[in-house]
Amino acid sequence: MDYLKSLNEPQYEGAVNTEGPTMIIAGAGSGKTRVLTYRIAYLIEKKGVDPFNILALTFTNKAAKEMRDRIEKVVGTEARNLWMGTFHSVFARILRAEADKLGYPSNFTIYDTDDSKQLIKSIVKELGLDDKIYKPNVVFNRISGAKNRLISWREYINNPIFRADDESNMKPELGKIYKIYSERCFKAGAMDFDDLLFNTNVLFKQHIDVLNKYQQRFHYVMVDEFQDTNISQYLITKKLSAVRQNICVVGDDAQSIYAFRGADIQNILNFEKDYPDLRVIKLEQNYRSTKTIVNAANAIISKNRAQLKKNVWTDNDEGSLIELLKANSDNEEGKLVASSIFEEKMQNQLQNSDFAILYRTNSQSRAIEEALRRMNIKYKIVGGLSFYQRKEIKDLMAYLRFAINHNDEQSLRRIINYPKRGIGDTSVDKIIVAANDHDISLWEVLTNISSFLPGRAANAVMDFVTLIKRFKHDIETKDAYEAANLIAKGSGILKELYEDKTVEGLSRYENVQELLNAVKEYVDDPEKEDKSLGAFLQEIALITGVDNDKDDGEEKVTLMTIHMAKGLEFKNVYIVGLEEDLFPSQMMLSSRADLEEERRLFYVAVTRAERKLFLSYALSRYRFGRLKNCEPSRFIDEIDPMFIKVSKKYGKVESSGLSGDDYAKNFINGMRKTTTSRPVAKTSTYKPSADFEPSDTSGLQAGMKVEHPKFGYGMVTEMDESGANRKAKVHFDDFGEKTLLLSFAKLKIHSN
DNA sequence: GTAGTAGATGTTTTT
DNA sequence: CATCTACTAC
Numbered sequence A: 001m002d003y004l005k006s007l008n009e010p011q012y013e014g015a016v017n018t019e020g021p022t023m024i025i026a027g028a029g030s031g032k033t034r035v036l037t038y039r040i041a042y043l044i045e046k047k048g049v050d051p052f053n054i055l056a057l058t059f060t061n062k063a064a065k066e067m068r069d070r071i072e073k074v075v076g077t078e079a080r081n082l083w084m085g086t087f088h089s090v091f092a093r094i095l096r097a098e099a100d101k102l103g104y105p106s107n108f109t110i111y112d113t114d115d116s117k118q119l120i121k122s123i124v125k126e127l128g129l130d131d132k133i134y135k136p137n138v139v140f141n142r143i144s145g146a147k148n149r150l151i152s153w154r155e156y157i158n159n160p161i162f163r164a165d166d167e168s169n170m171k172p173e174l175g176k177i178y179k180i181y182s183e184r185c186f187k188a189g190a191m192d193f194d195d196l197l198f199n200t201n202v203l204f205k206q207h208i209d210v211l212n213k214y215q216q217r218f219h220y221v222m223v224d225e226f227q228d229t230n231i232s233q234y235l236i237t238k239k240l241s242a243v244r245q246n247i248c249v250v251g252d253d254a255q256s257i258y259a260f261r262g263a264d265i266q267n268i269l270n271f272e273k274d275y276p277d278l279r280v281i282k283l284e285q286n287y288r289s290t291k292t293i294v295n296a297a298n299a300i301i302s303k304n305r306a307q308l309k310k311n312v313w314t315d316n317d318e319g320s321l322i323e324l325l326k327a328n329s330d331n332e333e334g335k336l337v338a339s340s341i342f343e344e345k346m347q348n349q350l351q352n353s354d355f356a357i358l359y360r361t362n363s364q365s366r367a368i369e370e371a372l373r374r375m376n377i378k379y380k381i382v383g384g385l386s387f388y389q390r391k392e393i394k395d396l397m398a399y400l401r402f403a404i405n406h407n408d409e410q411s412l413r414r415i416i417n418y419p420k421r422g423i424g425d426t427s428v429d430k431i432i433v434a435a436n437d438h439d440i441s442l443w444e445v446l447t448n449i450s451s452f453l454p455g456r457a458a459n460a461v462m463d464f465v466t467l468i469k470r471f472k473h474d475i476e477t478k479d480a481y482e483a484a485n486l487i488a489k490g491s492g493i494l495k496e497l498y499e500d501k502t503v504e505g506l507s508r509y510e511n512v513q514e515l516l517n518a519v520k521e522y523v524d525d526p527e528k529e530d531k532s533l534g535a536f537l538q539e540i541a542l543i544t545g546v547d548n549d550k551d552d553g554e555e556k557v558t559l560m561t562i563h564m565a566k567g568l569e570f571k572n573v574y575i576v577g578l579e580e581d582l583f584p585s586q587m588m589l590s591s592r593a594d595l596e597e598e599r600r601l602f603y604v605a606v607t608r609a610e611r612k613l614f615l616s617y618a619l620s621r622y623r624f625g626r627l628k629n630c631e632p633s634r635f636i637d638e639i640d641p642m643f644i645k646v647s648k649k650y651g652k653v654e655s656s657g658l659s660g661d662d663y664a665k666n667f668i669n670g671m672r673k674t675t676t677s678r679p680v681a682k683t684s685t686y687k688p689s690a691d692f693e694p695s696d697t698s699g700l701q702a703g704m705k706v707e708h709p710k711f712g713y714g715m716v717t718e719m720d721e722s723g724a725n726r727k728a729k730v731h732f733d734d735f736g737e738k739t740l741l742l743s744f745a746k747l748k749i750h751s752n
Numbered sequence B: 001g002t003a004g005t006a007g008a009t010g011t012t013t014t015t
Numbered sequence C: 001c002a003t004c005t006a007c008t009a010c
Helices: A009-016 A032-045 A061-075 A077-081 A087-102 A113-126 A136-148 A153-158 A160-168 A174-187 A193-206 A208-217 A231-240 A265-274 A291-301 A330-348 A362-374 A391-404 A409-415 A425-437 A442-447 A455-477 A480-491 A493-499 A503-524 A533-541 A592-606 A634-638 A660-669
Strands: A022-026 A054-058 A083-086 A109-111 A190-192 A220-223 A247-251 A279-283 A322-329 A355-359 A379-381 A557-561 A570-575 A609-623 A626-629 A644-646 A705-708 A712-720 A727-732 A736-741 A748-751
Touching: A009 A032, A009 A279, A022 A032, A022 A265, A032 A054, A032 A061, A032 A077, A032 A220, A032 A247, A054 A061, A054 A087, A054 A231, A061 A077, A061 A083, A083 A087, A087 A193, A087 A208, A087 A231, A087 A533, A109 A113, A109 A193, A109 A533, A113 A136, A113 A174, A113 A190, A113 A409, A113 A425, A136 A174, A136 A193, A136 A231, A153 A160, A153 A174, A160 A174, A174 A190, A190 A193, A193 A208, A193 A231, A208 A231, A220 A231, A231 A247, A231 A265, A247 A265, A291 A322, A291 A592, A291 A609, A291 A634, A322 A330, A330 A355, A330 A362, A330 A570, A330 A609, A355 A362, A362 A379, A362 A557, A391 A409, A391 A455, A391 A480, A391 A493, A391 A503, A391 A533, A409 A425, A425 A442, A425 A455, A442 A455, A455 A480, A480 A493, A480 A503, A480 A533, A493 A503, A503 A533, A570 A592, A592 A634, A705 A727
Parallel strands: A022 A247, A022 A279, A054 A083, A054 A220, A109 A190, A220 A247, A322 A609, A322 A644, A355 A557, A355 A570, A379 A557, A570 A609
Antiparallel strands: A609 A626, A705 A712, A705 A748, A712 A727, A727 A736
16 A cells, blocks of 8 residues: 555545545646546455445546556556446446447447538428527527536427527427427437437436446546536436445536536535535645645635635745746747747756647637747647548548447438439438438338439438448458458548548548557457447447547657646646636626636636746637737736736737738728727627727826727726736726726726 | 539537 | 638539
């Protein structure tokens, strides 16, 4: 038990108190994974628990794999038998085994978000509804939200509150769409991500014997990142541990960043009520970061209203100040960051892998990438458009999926006319309508197509059916690799891509080959028992971009979204694009709770840094083909200026406006004006006059009336000249109180 | 009814 | 900037 000696007191408590309900509140960088790892190792080694009886749930496959590796290092290969994985993968596995009890085939397809949205889109179209009002995104989120709160379509339709809510949002048909969506998924033998959890709940509720079986199996249940669980997930773990009560959850309310996915911070805040004899352990010592970073992070999160009491502190050095870089444009921002990395590397003997660049949205990576390439700094992007989301991969996967599950509507839509075989949209719509109107399966329509379509189209469909039957035969008689190869060739996808000699076409062809290689690797892996194509598809259905990152051993700077940065740490971290409306995102600013989530997101990002933290923002950004004005993020103001050093070295803002890159872009776009302003928030009717000319703000004082090009008229309530930047608090008529950095704010002084 | 093309149109985060 | 939509020609 040597490893236990390396733990501090609360960590040790967390590792050895294995019986009864336990909640570990783990501040950022406090060694939570370590505690969880040793806890499991302790159970196996000291308590002699069979790994088969331990269930450990994580949020990403990566986290699961990492923890399994770490446990394996301590207890050896026995750790392989642990039930460890994401909620989705563990319960998909259980659902496959019990699928018949819910009326699903065991080879059910898993729809990703893309599939779900496509299906919603076609349903909206079939119902003759306006897709400007019933936007697939919005409808999907509403359905997803309902499922995550375990509200079935029946309950949804019968609930007057939802109805009233939807009607006031001008979307009275949402319940109907939810119903049809659920029915169509069921008919297609498909579950979406939320169904994996929703249906597990249904399974455990309807089949007590099944629940009992798994209650008997899992003697110990552990949940990592508990703050990110939604109700649906929480209830599953609660049910599973109901008999033995050995449930241990680890989390940090300050790091809850998945509310948009239904994560409910109340889970962690209310856990105590559900388990009155709960043991609560707090890990408050941060081992990762400097005092400056810990304090700056605490400053941000302390502004949140709902939180658990916790005092994160560190013994580490004071460290250097947080550097604030400002740039004229996103391209210049990229250059600043790239050259800063270059210098840091030289001065402090660091490697590329010591650096991470974090951003709020994936699209922000472009400008950074360009700059890094120019300075010849190697980088890798984690996440983003994952391999399995690429069109060519999805196409081939659709063939594989459909050859296994002949009722998978979304896959059929993808492949029935790709490559082109003379079956147009109208025919496809007819097929799907026929299946629904006559209440028969898609495959039945396809195999009896002459009753539904006129001659020419029917012939094309019959050829397609023959093709699929052949593929099915291949799958049943050959291993996954051979079958996939035959399907790639037989479908015509390989030929289609091979003939495309453009750069993109070439890379698509290579990607398909890459997928085939992945199948081969799977088949050749001695640890995999089931070598069928079905088994392969099941395994990769829940794999995402992060898990897929291949390491070729080269030292690289890591680029990723802040969400992906969870659980990682780097010596130097750059957070870019710290602009109002981008981070915090304007889409999130509908309520105070949403702003709190953005703060937690920022907190997570900040605490990734071990030694140095760089914040940067651009005053204008080239997005979606347009150049837009930006303002520095309010988060900069929420950190005590004591911790910030405005970098003079890099942040040279020239008054002339645009850098070379942007001039070039403007020229190409034929734009004479340097910038166009961002659209104003919905509630506002304010439009700045065309000749808006900012005034000199040097004499600005509390009580003065001002005009802002975006926020309209307001009154200065407070001036702050103490820090590096002069700031003014302004109460705007339409937008409430804002803090403005005066060196950037475009203000017109009207009177006093 | 299908295929090809020119023009319009969004754009958050992840399992 | 890639994807979707509307239009035209077969």
